[in-house]
Amino acid sequence: MNDYQRISCEAHSIYELAIMHGQSMQVSIDGRNQTIQPKDIITKISAEYLIFMDENNVQQELRADKIIL
Numbered sequence: 001m002n003d004y005q006r007i008s009c010e011a012h013s014i015y016e017l018a019i020m021h022g023q024s025m026q027v028s029i030d031g032r033n034q035t036i037q038p039k040d041i042i043t044k045i046s047a048e049y050l051i052f053m054d055e056n057n058v059q060q061e062l063r064a065d066k067i068i069l
Contacts, residue, residue, distance in 0.1 A: 004047040005065040014069060015041050015050060028068040036060075 018025050018038045027036055036052040041064065043049070048064040 004063065007048060007064045011064070011069055012041065012048070015064070025069070029062065029066065 014025075015038050017023070019040060022037070024035050024037045027034055034055055036054055038050055038052045039059070040051040041048055042051065049061050050064045050067060051059065051061045054060050
């Protein structure tokens with residue numbers, strides 16, 4: 001069963017703007033506040049995934065509904 005929860009249009013727009021402008025942003029992942037730099041947002045397997053650089057400059061890919069703005 002797919003437990004994916006669609007992200008809001010507002011959240012999608014925020015990610016797209018950060019990607020276009022090369023901006024970092026504060027988010028919460030697994031209850032931990034982090035600074036990330038979004039690189040792309042893609043759709044696969046009926047879910048949106050955010051590709052981003054984490055605080056250690058490592059590229060990550062995570063389902064967008066697991067990230068809290």
